[in-house]
């Protein structure tokens with residue numbers, strides 16, 4: 499269980515997020531500028547707020563990002579352009595990339611999981627957007643962290659690839675029992691990922707539902723206002 503009670507202020511923007519994410523997927527919806535990415539940044543440690551963030555009895559709030567049990571996937575720029583696909587995955591295990599045989603097998607396995615074994619000698623500029631995000635997912639696999647944060651990771655991809663990627667993340671989340679939290683502008687993406695959906699407004703979580711029920715909520719639900727304009 500990833501639990502948080504964090505306050506954050508930046509100029510005129512004030513946020514107070516309270517809640518918990520169970521094992522499985524959670525999507526975060528909300529209007530532009532409402533503070534979705536800020537919540538993810540607080541969890542990842544990329545910005546620092548006041549309060550507590552706990553995971554499995556451990557207080558994460560004072561740990562730097564690299565010491566948190568978390569991997570983050572951004573919309574783009576997840577790969578090192580000067581490194582091959584293989585090295586981009588290997589660096590998830592060890593910064594020097596001098597790996598033991600078992601670690602090399604793990605890189606091979608991760609590339610197989612995302613169906614990119616044939617591309618291991620390529621460089622990021624030789625990959626499509628979808629392939630690049632799959633390399634980043636292979637690195638998530640070798641890092642083996644229990645929490646995955648996704649900040650609109652697939653919004654630049656065409657609809658078919660985007661849905662393939664969401665199904666892959668959903669499957670990996672179930673298989674490896676990750677706590678996966680995805681920020682998105684797309685209610686359809688939240689439904690595809692499944693699990694829970696939260697709505698953020700002005701720096702606060704104002705509603706929560708099962709993704710399966712997103713389009714069946716009573717008209718007084720704050721989601722209905724959001725869905726009618728999104």
Ligand SMILES: Nc1ncnc2c1ncn2[C@@H]1O[C@H](COP(=O)(O)OP(=O)(O)OP(=O)(O)O)[C@@H](O)[C@H]1O
Pocket residue numbers: 508511528529530531532533534535536537545
């Ligand atoms: N460190 C920071 N630097 C710049 N702006 C910040 C910072 N921290 C918070 N903000 C402001 O916080 C507010 C929330 O931003 P945030 O990116 O979290 O929203 P969002 O819901 O993810 O928006 P979008 O959907 O447009 O990406 C914005 O007004 C943003 O300008």
